Amino acid sequence: MLSDLPDVLAARPIFLVAAAVAPTLVVVIALFMILDQLGIAATIVNATSSP
Numbered sequence: 001m002l003s004d005l006p007d008v009l010a011a012r013p014i015f016l017v018a019a020a021v022a023p024t025l026v027v028v029i030a031l032f033m034i035l036d037q038l039g040i041a042a043t044i045v046n047a048t049s050s051p
Helices: 002-021 024-037 041-049
Strands: none
Touching: 002 024, 024 041
8 A cells, every 4th residue: 555655746746737727528538647656547447348
């Protein structure tokens, strides 16, 4: 759990900047970037692309 802390700290500013200056589409993209930073995005992509 503590090993994930640097990734969480890196993901937070991405979201804060996107939420402050961007429309909804960019916030969604930023959210995916956060999930990618945390290593969750690949799981979501694989889950949605499986037959």
